[in-house]
Amino acid sequence: MLQKLRDKTSGWIATAILGLLIIPFAFFGMESYLSQRVDTYAARIAQPPSWWASAPEVWPLTYLWNTKEIASSEFRQRFEIARMRAREEQGDKFDAKAFESVENKRKILDDMIDEQVMRMAAERDGIVISDGEVRSQIQQIPDFQVDGKFDADRYQLLLASQSPPQTPREFEQKVRDNLHYGLVPSRLSQSAFATDREVDRILRLLSEQRDVSFVTMPPVPADGAPVSAADIGSWYKAHASTYRRPETVRLEYVEVDGSALPAPVIDEALLRKRYQEQSAKYSTAEQRSVSHILVQVAAGASAADKQAAEARANKLAAEARAPGADFAALAKANSDDAGSRDKGGDLGLMTKGGLPGPFEDAAFAMQAGEVRGPVKSDFGWHIIKVNEIRAGNQQPFEAVRAQLETELQQTERDRAYNELSGKLVDAVYKNPTSLEPAARALGLAVQTTPAFSRAGGPGIASDQKVLRAAFSDSLIQDGTASDPIEQGPNRSVIIRVVDHEPEAPLPLATVSDAVVAAIRADRQRKAADAAASALVKAAKAKGLAAAAADAKLVMAEANGILRRSPTPSPQAVEAFFNAPRPQDNLATVDKVELGGQYIVFAIRAARDGDLTKATAEERKQLRDQLSQVAGGDAQQAYVKSARAKYQIKVAEDRL
Known part of the structure; x- marks a missing residue:
């Protein structure tokens, strides 16, 4: 074989x-x-070559495709940035669980996909950003400006202070990248405009007036008819999601409250020591009212210019020291300091440390009314006059003793709170499945809460931070203690879930009364709707006035109603303007339900707004708003159409 x-x-x-x-x-x-290999992308964007649009995505043809990936690490970084921003904006209302939803993750990833699609489209179209465009964009950023002008020193300082620091080259590349992929969408958005006809149409609608007759229907009597068991069963089955017991938890917790700690005893010697250490805090420094005349010397001045400036300063100093000299008049006429010249050279009250060295040394060595100079500084020559001296003041120990004691007590209370909180955390971490041993060791009480839902409960259960922790998966599943939860200054709590009841359907026997009430409320609502519908039908046949009279109801009229009119209510006015305009002299009749009460109305007339009453500024603002909306729509449409040209694969399990 x-x-x-x-x-x-x-x-x-x-x-x-x-x-x-x-x-x-x-x-x-x-x-x-x-x-x-092991794929790690969160999303993959691919496009066949432009010369073979129908190329299959199979090896070895995949090498011809333009493929980019968004790594899972990139997505997590963007997601964490968005999380921090949301937490800062929402504060205590931030819900970490809701933020982690699949919908929110997809929204953030879709934004990243749109950006990558725009980059690929820009590369395909050969878009190039010039150095001048990058430079112009950076110079327009307000954070890099001083007095409305770009400041290179501030630019480099702010980049160096970033975390992590950025070099100008790195930042410029980031700006170039943003301009590269955002150029077409941004220019497309900026190119949008609104025509005069569109502006006129919106103005007519915004200032439209309507004449309306309306009847407020009286409440329908409460339904008291019997409800059969079959009806109860049918309603319960159809509205099963309504009759569910909410998820609940019950907590045990240990609270540390700094304000409840014993007041520390403050030693007299400690008070005096603190007074000595902080003596500057309880004293006011000597102040001097100073005026000067500046003879400015440019940094690059020649020797001859410097000599001329010194000679001029000596001359002015001699004039200022002359008996009866008017120092303020001399300063106004001769000082080169534009900031103080018009005030007679007055610099106001000064303390040590606020003036250039030689200037300050001279000013604080002079007597009141004395004139000295010229004194040389980096700015030039100064002729100085001390107008007034205000001596410093030191508060005695007895005057600030009570304040010192209060501060020390608070310091000691803070120290005791921090020490106790630290010991509690250490003790709880040793046995995280029970709070009793840690509390007993530190002389604290273990307290409990009644069961409560995500809507909150009494005491600590009303705190949003406690609610988020209490319903977190880690505390519910593990049964361990939480980290300390700050509830205010020197006040924190550690919680542990001792009982958890998941959401579950409520048995019919428990909610039968609520079901009967709901059925009767539904009957009442249907009766009210039927009564309103009957009045609408009659009003269409004979007019609302006659129909209301036949039904012995009161009809009201409102003429010249605008869209922003507050009566009879904003919701009713919105319904009036949502209804079609009258046609062929026939009123438009309809009804609207507002909070369980019906209003039957008839639109008798509708008049366009008077365009001549709109100012040029109002027209401009409206045109800008319409252009902005149209630009946003065009930008979204462009991104959507570009995205449709790519094959996008999302790895949901890596988000």
């Missing part, structure tokens, strides 16, 4: 078949062997 097999496989036909089989194994088998 083996000889026959050898004979059959040694001919030229067998050799040809074997050769054909080797080809696919050589390409596809080897490729699969060599290219083994």
